[in-house]
Amino acid sequence: MNDLRFNVAQLLRDVVGAARRVEVAANLYELAPELSGDDRSRVLRGAVRMLNTNAGILVQGRLTGTATLACARCLEPVTTPLEVEIEELFRPTIDLLTGRAIVPEEEDRALWIDEHHILDLTEVVRQDALLAAPLNAVCSEACRGLCPTCGQNLNEGPCDCKPEPDPRWGPLTALLDDRDNDRADDQNV
Numbered sequence: 001m002n003d004l005r006f007n008v009a010q011l012l013r014d015v016v017g018a019a020r021r022v023e024v025a026a027n028l029y030e031l032a033p034e035l036s037g038d039d040r041s042r043v044l045r046g047a048v049r050m051l052n053t054n055a056g057i058l059v060q061g062r063l064t065g066t067a068t069l070a071c072a073r074c075l076e077p078v079t080t081p082l083e084v085e086i087e088e089l090f091r092p093t094i095d096l097l098t099g100r101a102i103v104p105e106e107e108d109r110a111l112w113i114d115e116h117h118i119l120d121l122t123e124v125v126r127q128d129a130l131l132a133a134p135l136n137a138v139c140s141e142a143c144r145g146l147c148p149t150c151g152q153n154l155n156e157g158p159c160d161c162k163p164e165p166d167p168r169w170g171p172l173t174a175l176l177d178d179r180d181n182d183r184a185d186d187q188n189v
């Protein structure tokens, strides 16, 4: 179970500029299963610094691990390094001295510190991990991808589909097809 919730009451009571370093380990499968393949034990690890500022708690840090994505060409799983940068300002929703509720200017409730002074990194880490994942991961630069007609993985060998004829050569190809397929191919190149 991920527990990315931290009680920051002490830090909020401290002077502006006070900071705390927190180790973070986030199970990627629970957080963003689309990045973890079938591996339920994959963990993003790192540390964040929590800084008391006038406006709230600034959280900065970096978590690293690996992600498994589908190859953009052949859809086979590809494992790539994942570096998740975090930099967010979390706002208090209660005044520590008076106990009064504050409505933060920040609209995103994922960035609100709750009334028990719990700062929850879960949603921020999840979103930053998704943003950090490469959009066009490929299993290899030489990946041949899938045949658009039959879906065969062309890295495993050619399929039986004929290549699409170039429409510019259509009439000529039709003419030559009657005679000799191989020769027509030679002339079209």
Ligand SMILES: [Zn+2]
Pocket: 071, 072, 073, 074, 075, 076, 138, 139, 140, 143, 144, 145
């Ligand atoms: Zn591939």
Ligand SMILES: [Zn+2]
Pocket: 147, 148, 149, 150, 151, 152, 159, 160, 161
């Ligand atoms: Zn095919």
